[in-house]
Amino acid sequence: MTSADQVPFDDRGLAYGDGVFETVLLRDGVPLLWPYHRARLLRGCRVLGLEPPDDAALAATWQAPASGLEVLKIILTRGSGGRGYALPESPAPRLLSRRTPFAPAASRWQGVDVCLCTLRLARQPALAGIKHLNRLENVLARQEWQRADIAEGLLADSDGNLVEATAMNVFWLADGVFRTPPLDACGVAGTLRAALLEQGVVGEAPLSVETLLDSELIEQLFVGNSVQGVWPVNTLTTPDGEPLRRFSPTSASPLQAAAHRLLGYVPLSGPSLSGEKR
Amino acid sequence: MTSADQVPFDDRGLAYGDGVFETVLLRDGVPLLWPYHRARLLRGCRVLGLEPPDDAALAATWQAPASGLEVLKIILTRGSGGRGYALPESPAPRLLSRRTPFAPAASRWQGVDVCLCTLRLARQPALAGIKHLNRLENVLARQEWQRADIAEGLLADSDGNLVEATAMNVFWLADGVFRTPPLDACGVAGTLRAALLEQGVVGEAPLSVETLLDSELIEQLFVGNSVQGVWPVNTLTTPDGEPLRRFSPTSASPLQAAAHRLLGYVPLSGPSLSGEKR
Known part of the structure; x- marks a missing residue:
């Protein structure tokens, strides 16, 4: 699992949409409905045959202190490699995240x-x-x-x-x-x-x-x-x-x-x- | 149109698979079936409502001299931005390419x-x-x-x-x-x-x-x-x-x-x- 805020040419998320994402409401740095977001992310990993991130890696995307409302977006891709659609032999999924101040409409x-x-x-x-x-x-x-x-x-x-x-x-x-x-x-x-x-x-x-x-x-x-x-x-x-x-x-x-x-x-x-x- | 060899977090190709690609056989630096690749790429742009690259930008992906067989992969994304699925107001598509030596099976x-x-x-x-x-x-x-x-x-x-x-x-x-x-x-x-x-x-x-x-x-x-x-x-x-x-x-x-x-x-x-x- 690597963290990044961009992906290279051969990332399978870019090449094939080979990955999943979540969009999470944070209030004062605390994610709302987190168990549901986590469960859907893990279900996506199961469906795609993707190694799931551990909870520490996921929590690191939102554990910096903050106040007010933000939206946290998490992207998990299968990482680089593989021959065409075939999976890489040693997949190294890539975890990306970004927090943005938010106000609901x-x-x-x-x-x-x-x-x-x-x-x-x-x-x-x-x-x-x-x-x-x-x-x-x-x-x-x-x-x-x-x-x-x-x-x-x-x-x-x-x-x-x-x-x-x-x-x-x-x-x-x-x-x-x-x-x-x-x-x-x-x-x-x-x-x-x-x-x-x-x-x-x-x-x-x-x-x-x-x-x-x-x-x-x-x-x-x-x-x-x-x-x-x-x-x-x-x-x-x-x-x-x-x-x-x-x-x-x-x-x-x-x-x-x-x-x-x-x-x-x-x-x-x-x-x-x-x-x-x- | 920008050229790059990686894409940022907010690139719509990564976020939504919002783009198209081509995989082209090059022989001694010359693309095979190029009119068909170009036509399909432009058709993809029309279908997705994506500003097409001009021929000079496309040709720049393969015009460096080379000998032997290569595979040229071109990825065109809608670029960054937009609010969620809505398109950016001024889309700046991103054109990426890579050449790799190749031998057919x-x-x-x-x-x-x-x-x-x-x-x-x-x-x-x-x-x-x-x-x-x-x-x-x-x-x-x-x-x-x-x-x-x-x-x-x-x-x-x-x-x-x-x-x-x-x-x-x-x-x-x-x-x-x-x-x-x-x-x-x-x-x-x-x-x-x-x-x-x-x-x-x-x-x-x-x-x-x-x-x-x-x-x-x-x-x-x-x-x-x-x-x-x-x-x-x-x-x-x-x-x-x-x-x-x-x-x-x-x-x-x-x-x-x-x-x-x-x-x-x-x-x-x-x-x-x-x-x-x-």
Whole structure:
């Protein structure tokens, strides 16, 4: 295991996206949801057949003292070497990290508009759920909209199932229960999503795009991740901003409250905060 | 456009596989099949919305004099920046290259065994054909076999269609005609394959794994690329080396002769060369 802040030409993370990453919220130097980030990183190593870093090496990425909010990004690549796609005989994975001061887009906690991307995610069960470095689908999807009033883009798979947003997981309320799609064919299993599942706040259920667009049973929609928290969705649009569907107002949702407790964000107390930037 | 021999932490090629690459055979400093490599690189740029390098920058990667065979690897990334998956406002793509002395595995021109990988390629038309940096499927597939007597691994897609080998395209002879699978849902459209298609030596046709394994109509099988040339397949095996099917002996195939003329490799003249290492 070597640490670096750049990689050489023959690094397999650069050459093939052969590695995984994590994006972790730090508050006063302490990582939030760390057990979930660690578990996903190790799961990624298992899936890719990559030697996992030890806990001391991981902790060294965040143990310098700090105050306030930061985002820690960790990249783990398989390191250099190998003949083409074949693995190196003695792999020396490369661990890179960077900390950046951070402020969440708190106004979005009141509600956002999101679009439905036209790109469909390919179904690849062998890579589903892990946060690997092959993210061209996300990059392509993010190019579908330029409007600043669209906060995220929803992604469905090639079978028409809702999967995630480009950098967030997706949740909805139906029949009084919060749901999120299973991620056994594609998508990144977010750490906030994992914690909310473990707490029983949400459960997994499939949802087709057709049902999302048409069914009155889907009362509320949310996108969220472990850095930004949870954004309720007001309007689902096309990438050009044409409305497809509106959802019920959702400030002070129990889903958002549970998520923001996990992240240490002050819970919103209701509509009186509407429009306030915090 | 900047040139470099390493990339920083925030390079999008490293972070997301946001870029493309080429692997070019150089003979005495002259690139073989260069118009096809250039065309694929530019097509990759169009697909990804990436500013293409100009011809002078590309030519600078190979114009230093040399003798003998080399492999030139070119990597083009979108460069640094952007907020998450969103593109940087002023992208500065990064062009990297490396030349390495090379000798083809000439004994494999006489025939090889290849295995059928169990991993199925995901179908993603938005990325099909281009040589992008998201190659984890190839890395996973290459881990399926360790035996030195297996030269390559064939890959089918999730619908059961034969697509390619991990680092080569695939060809077969049926009814006196050479065929190769269409690559509109996944796979890398190799430059040797493109040249053979343009010359009319091969044509596109779908082939299911089922037919490949069972049909006597499939007389001969080949794998090939623009660096190694064409390898006839003797036996198709499982990743553990269990035979699945044998093919007819194929030394001095017109397919191989046409391919090796394109690459400047001396054509084989028949069975008398069998076993010779060259």
